[in-house]
Amino acid sequence: MRKKSVAGGTEFLELSISSLMGRPHLSVSENGNAVLVSYNSWLMKKPSALDTFDQMMSIAKGKRIVVFLDYDGTLSNIVDNPDEAFMTSKMRMAVSDVARCFPTAIISGRNRDKVYDFVELDDVYYAGSHGLDIAAPLQSLKYGDSKHQTIVADEKGNEVVLFQPAKKYLPAIQKIFKALNEETKRIKGAMVEHNKFCISVHYRHVHDEDFCTLEKLVKSVLKGYQDFRLAKGKKVFEIRPDIEWDKGHALEYLLDTLGLGSSTDVLPMYIGDDRTDEDAFKVIRSRGQGYPILVSSIPKDTMALYSLRNPAEVKNFLLRLVRCMPVNLLPHLRLLNPSLPVIRFSTMKPNSLVKQSRVIPIFSRIFPHKLKYQSLSKNLGFPTLHTEQQRQHLGVRRFSTRSFRGRSSSNSEVRASKSLIDDEAELSDWVNELKSDSFRTRVYSDDDNDSGRGRSNDRRRGRDERVGRDSASLVKRRRESDSDDSSAPNRRRARDSFASFSPNSRSKARSGSEFEGKGEGFMSRRRENGSRSGKNLSMEKRRERGSELGSSESFSRNSRGKARFGSEFNGAGRGIYVSEGREWFTRREEFVNGE
Numbered sequence: 001m002r003k004k005s006v007a008g009g010t011e012f013l014e015l016s017i018s019s020l021m022g023r024p025h026l027s028v029s030e031n032g033n034a035v036l037v038s039y040n041s042w043l044m045k046k047p048s049a050l051d052t053f054d055q056m057m058s059i060a061k062g063k064r065i066v067v068f069l070d071y072d073g074t075l076s077n078i079v080d081n082p083d084e085a086f087m088t089s090k091m092r093m094a095v096s097d098v099a100r101c102f103p104t105a106i107i108s109g110r111n112r113d114k115v116y117d118f119v120e121l122d123d124v125y126y127a128g129s130h131g132l133d134i135a136a137p138l139q140s141l142k143y144g145d146s147k148h149q150t151i152v153a154d155e156k157g158n159e160v161v162l163f164q165p166a167k168k169y170l171p172a173i174q175k176i177f178k179a180l181n182e183e184t185k186r187i188k189g190a191m192v193e194h195n196k197f198c199i200s201v202h203y204r205h206v207h208d209e210d211f212c213t214l215e216k217l218v219k220s221v222l223k224g225y226q227d228f229r230l231a232k233g234k235k236v237f238e239i240r241p242d243i244e245w246d247k248g249h250a251l252e253y254l255l256d257t258l259g260l261g262s263s264t265d266v267l268p269m270y271i272g273d274d275r276t277d278e279d280a281f282k283v284i285r286s287r288g289q290g291y292p293i294l295v296s297s298i299p300k301d302t303m304a305l306y307s308l309r310n311p312a313e314v315k316n317f318l319l320r321l322v323r324c325m326p327v328n329l330l331p332h333l334r335l336l337n338p339s340l341p342v343i344r345f346s347t348m349k350p351n352s353l354v355k356q357s358r359v360i361p362i363f364s365r366i367f368p369h370k371l372k373y374q375s376l377s378k379n380l381g382f383p384t385l386h387t388e389q390q391r392q393h394l395g396v397r398r399f400s401t402r403s404f405r406g407r408s409s410s411n412s413e414v415r416a417s418k419s420l421i422d423d424e425a426e427l428s429d430w431v432n433e434l435k436s437d438s439f440r441t442r443v444y445s446d447d448d449n450d451s452g453r454g455r456s457n458d459r460r461r462g463r464d465e466r467v468g469r470d471s472a473s474l475v476k477r478r479r480e481s482d483s484d485d486s487s488a489p490n491r492r493r494a495r496d497s498f499a500s501f502s503p504n505s506r507s508k509a510r511s512g513s514e515f516e517g518k519g520e521g522f523m524s525r526r527r528e529n530g531s532r533s534g535k536n537l538s539m540e541k542r543r544e545r546g547s548e549l550g551s552s553e554s555f556s557r558n559s560r561g562k563a564r565f566g567s568e569f570n571g572a573g574r575g576i577y578v579s580e581g582r583e584w585f586t587r588r589e590e591f592v593n594g595e
């Protein structure tokens with residue numbers, strides 16, 4: 001184990017021996033010495049945002065909170081199939097509530113459309129491709145370079161400003177995507193995901209012995225594209241244009257479009273789990289005000305100042321945040337008092353019609369969400385919801401936010417997929433960051449010197465050995481199993497309950513026209529198929545089939561999802577999820593049953 005040199009300085013890497021609460025973790029410090037740290041002692045440095053919530057909020061009083069959220073690993077658990085990283089309905093409700101109280105943005109490495117498909121909330125700002133593709137209601141003057149900002153109309157005809165600073169790289173991105181698809185074909189388990197302004201090469205399912213070959217292939221493709229950079233996320237290589245723009249810049253841009261860029265009373269909060277989120281943490285720290293919160297179940301080196309263990313804790317944190325708001329701003333209370341204003345954003349989901357590009361003065365339009373700029377309740381003199389402690393102290397009766405929820409709890413309950421960033425997986429990630437020096441070439445983030453491999457071999461190999469190797473026959477079997485409709489009544493029930501309360505369950509068939517070029521992989525291919533009927537199941541339907549149901553349903557949803565995924569993706573020659581086979585399935589079932 002040795003010191004790891006990374007862009008921007010020396011990194012302090014930590015290796016988890018056990019991430020169980022209170023158990024020690026082996027950490028490697030800058031001087032190369034191994035030290036044992038426990039999660040508890042790490043929490044002293046990066047306190048839980050739940051434990052310190054009251055202090056955080058007392059500092060936030062009088063400040064205008066703006067909430068920024070990462071998607072994968074923050075709002076949804078890390079799962080095997082990137083196409084199935086659904087967020088739970090409870091999480092959706094929490095984000096929705098937060099978004100009605102504070103300006104809220106989701107900044108993801110994914111293609112922006114895809115994030116919207118997962119989240120399905122209209123009153124949230126979306127930034128995809130690690131911030132290289134931002135949709136906001138207003139243009140920024142500070143970043144007012146009109147060649148990067150375009151006004152488009154969303155599906156409801158509202159104007160949306162797209163900020164896309166890497167547009168000129170799109171033709172090269174297409175070429176890289178094609179080359180990566182071609183070159184990595186022979187690596188079993190490799191999957192290339194098109195995220196519009198960046199590309200992800202997933203290796204979660206690649207055999208350890210193939211990893212170095214994959215890495216070399218990726219690097220060799222990139223040799224021809226010196227103006228692109230390579231970074232690493234959770235079992236994924238991330239390739240994007242080498243421009244000075246990241247999630248931190250996206251955060252600043254969004255604050256600016258909100259007219260809050262240089263306000264001194266703004267308190268940005270950013271919750272994220274991955275390395276690219278560190279850029280946003282840094283920005284918040286450099287602003288000297290705000291809450292950078294890392295989602296991690298093991299000790300990690302981070303610029304964040306606070307921590308949450310997993311998406312479940314993120315949800316609890318968001319719910320507590322909502323409870324701090326003045327009662328009359330809480331959305332469900334509109335059910336009691338319909339005269340209260342409905343705070344609604346435009347969809348932020350532009351259609352393909354680019355109207356024109358021009359500068360809009362920031363305050364020339366009505367701010368639909370101006371209520372959100374109110375600071376925390378104490379200064380406003382609104383009645384507030386109290387913390388448990390306050391309630392006891394004041395003898396206030398508990399206010400249940402649940403009773404007013406539109407969504408019923410039982411049938412619509414979403415079971416989160418089992419997180420793959422469990423202790424074991426995280427452990428192996430960090431172990432391998434210590435192990436490898438190979439990941440160096442033009443890797444810009446804090447990952448540049450690790451290949452992140454050699455992870456829990458036994459775990460994956462065991463799984464892979466259990467699965468069949470013949471993808472084609474598995475595709476066939478899976479297709480056959482698609483027609484197994486034993487769970488139809490449950491699915492219908494879930495669909496009905498979902499449809500009845502979801503204001504945003506839009507059954508539109510998106511054009512995918514924002515993808516320049518053609519055939520960019522599984523997401524765009526799915527869209528090209530247009531209608532969401534037949535075998536091309538929509539996110540919505542798959543959610544209905546799986547996540548909204550109980551565990552066994554959720555389980556069969558996964559398998560079908562994989563089958564479909566595999567067959568769609570087979571066009572690109574891989575279909576990694578196909579090779580996962582029923583055995584994994586069974587293992588999950590056992591797990592679910594044993595839960």
Ligand SMILES: O=P(O)(O)OC[C@H]1O[C@H](O[C@H]2O[C@H](CO)[C@@H](O)[C@H](O)[C@H]2O)[C@H](O)[C@@H](O)[C@@H]1O
Pocket residue numbers: 070071072073077078079080081082083085107108109110193195200202204233234235236238274276
């Ligand atoms: O910025 P984020 O929203 O966190 O996106 C980062 C990457 O997330 C996705 O990959 C990760 O999540 C997958 C689903 O849980 C998981 O299978 C994969 O191993 C993770 O790396 C997404 O697929 C990538 O394109 C994003 O770059």
